[in-house]
Amino acid sequence: MKKIIDYTLFQDGDFNIKVISILKLVVFLIVVTLLLKIIRKAIYRVDKIDVAKKYSIYSLARYLIIVISIISGLQMFGFNLSVLVAGSAALLVGIGLGLQNLFSDFVSGIILLVDSSVKVNDVIELNGLVCKVQEINLRTTTVLTRDDKYIILPNSDLTKNQLINWTHSDLASRFEVTVGVDYSSDIHQVIEVLKRAVDGQNSVLKEPNPFIRFTDFGDSSLNFSVIFWSEELFRIENIKSELRIKIFELFKENSITIPFPQRVVHVNN
Secondary structure, three states: OHHHHOOEEEEEOOEEEEHHHHHHHHHHHHHHHHHHHHHHHHHHOOOOOOHHHHHHHHHHHHHHHHHHHHHHHHHHOOOOHHHHHHHOHHHHHHHHHHOHHHHHHHHHHHHHHHHOOOOOOOEEEEOOEEEEEEEEOOOEEEEEEOOOOEEEEEHHHHHHOOEEEOOOOOOOEEEEEEEEEOOOOOHHHHHHHHHHHHHOOOOOOOOOOOEEEEEEEOOOOEEEEEEEEEOOOOOHHHHHHHHHHHHHHHHHHOOOOOOOOOOOOOOOO
């Protein structure tokens, strides 16, 4: 049995692979896999931390364990890492210069996971694109757009560019729907009807209270804004659409007119 375990499968100079080394590696991989599962369960069992932060903590722990495992695995087979690194220093410098953007993405990924400025399930707006963060990896971040398309973004795009995080400090955000009415309308009646429309709308929060603002005297209409808060940030355009439909129906019931653009033309005879 000892001869089988110590049998050399491959040898090149001082480097050799024995059966015992393969067995050790298999056991080592099983232990690492079990360790990752235990750490994941332990992290996700904590109730005081939200899901997004749990994901970040586990991702950092997983990457750290994987790096340590690779180094330990190489040493298990007899690799002298110090000699390997010293011998390939010039090559690593050349590769590093050629892969600056790639390394920038890796560093940005670590920053995102550590400082939690952007987390999983956050709704963000980047260059006019509103999307929901699905997954943050070490090099890329996967997001889902409102038209249900998945986009893979380099992490450096999230750290270098200015973006809006709708859910950074609070789940609810403020939104606005505008509408114009005829100059002959009773503004108090308009405000009351708009208040009824927004108060009966699903997914609109009662606190903070929605309110109506008379914004301006337009060229052809009196302009109003319906201000409200909602936690349905990712699908907010659907909520706005439903609110506009409700406003239109209530305006028809109360004979409130939404005017067409009008121009007065004077013709000299």
